[in-house]
Amino acid sequence: MKFSNFFIPTLKENPSDARIVSHILMLKSGMIRQETSGIYSWLPLGYRVLKKIIKIIEDLHELYEVNQILMPTIQSSEIWKKSGRYDTYGKEMLRINDRHSKELLYGPTNEEMITALGKQHIKSYKSLPQYFYHIQSKFRDEIRPRFGVMRAREFLMKDAYSFDINENEGVKTYYRFFRLYLKIFKSMGIPIVPVRALSGEIGGSLSHEFHLIVDSGESEIFLDKSILESDLEKLKDEDLKNLNSFTDEYYKNNKISIKLEKFRSIELGHIFLFGDKYSKSFDFNIEYENKKLTPFMGSYGIGISRIPAAIIEHSSDERGILWPEEVSPFEVVIINLINDSDETNKVSNDLYQNLKSKNIDVIYDDRNERPGIKFSDSDLIGIPIQIIIGKNLINDGNVTLKFRKDGKEINLTNDKVLDIIIKKLKNNK
């Protein structure tokens, strides 16, 4: 993408409505636009980040043999009456009537719908286990939306659901998703911490949340610091179960007496093993060894649209955002400082075309703007690698490779840049 064609309404001044750094930077960098309280449009820059996150989630769910589907955002009240949650869910649920006065709702989650789907189509125990997921907008009518997309009312969520023949198998599936989650966040460059949690509204016995530790986080967690350094993917199910890390709620309710450290954090994922709560209320039964079997279920959520904000909370400086390469809207930005030089134009353009042909996400700042503006925009939007092309090219045939995170600069002849960037990005993949 050329910067001159890229729609990116950046702001020079801090928006008056934003308080926390991620909200400020997302508005300033033109990632999002508020439509009304707690409801946002994703503009090109923001949507690119979102799509990177979605791609990682999709690829890894595919790797874990989870079926991707797409359920509707609008649901009928009937299935919610069946589970009993139409009454208990409360005002968080946005209820709508259609022209025939039929009661509809904008789904806050999909346990009921997936259970109805399972009941209709899963007819034999031999087809279990079954795993499904989808990525879709949800609506929860929060009492007070805040912090931009961090606590929005409409938000994008990945929610997966599992059906197993019994609790034993359900627990295996649960830890399968647990590991999948560790892998997903690792692939996004996010140091995630799993914590034992209460199940809340969804119900059930086993539940974990996946948190990112940041000082501005809304949640509080208690944990044994050694967890932060250990490679959790290598642990056995049993060890994952016994990790010393808890949500504050769980910590207090269960009167945990071990000495643990308290951190502020953002919840990015939540998994539940809730058993037959929904399959039972839907009368979802399968024949098994001449008896009835009620599938054992779990659900596994990731708050996708919250992730970009969480990453920014975790990683920014006074100039702007610092994206991890894995989710950065672009991997490389080419900054051409001299717009009316044939030489810099040619080198910039060639490099741009070459990087694109190697499938590297590159944005080329070809605007007729002053250097200061180009530098500050690049820093603001947080692209990890900058290639600066200007005077040095004309004088010495050099371009400058600059890393957003530490500001380190390397001068190279322009024929070497391509190889070095390709090598660097490949090493991290």
Place this chain on the structure above:
RNA sequence: CGGGGAGUAGCGCAGCCUGGUAGCGCAUCUGUUUUGGGAACAGAGGGUCGCAGGUUCAAAUCCUGUCUCCCCGACCA
């Protein structure tokens, strides 16, 4: 829902107390000069002052109602 704050040009704000018909910075447009860290000068365009009603010769300003947004608290990915 309780408590607080705010709606004036695309963005950030002043003006309101003490009514006299709207201003500043940034952005935008034109021109000239600039160009390795948010340029300078000259000129130009842009506003139903959130909305409705009232008071008044006259309302951004006073009064009443209403809508929206933000912040603090209880709820949540």
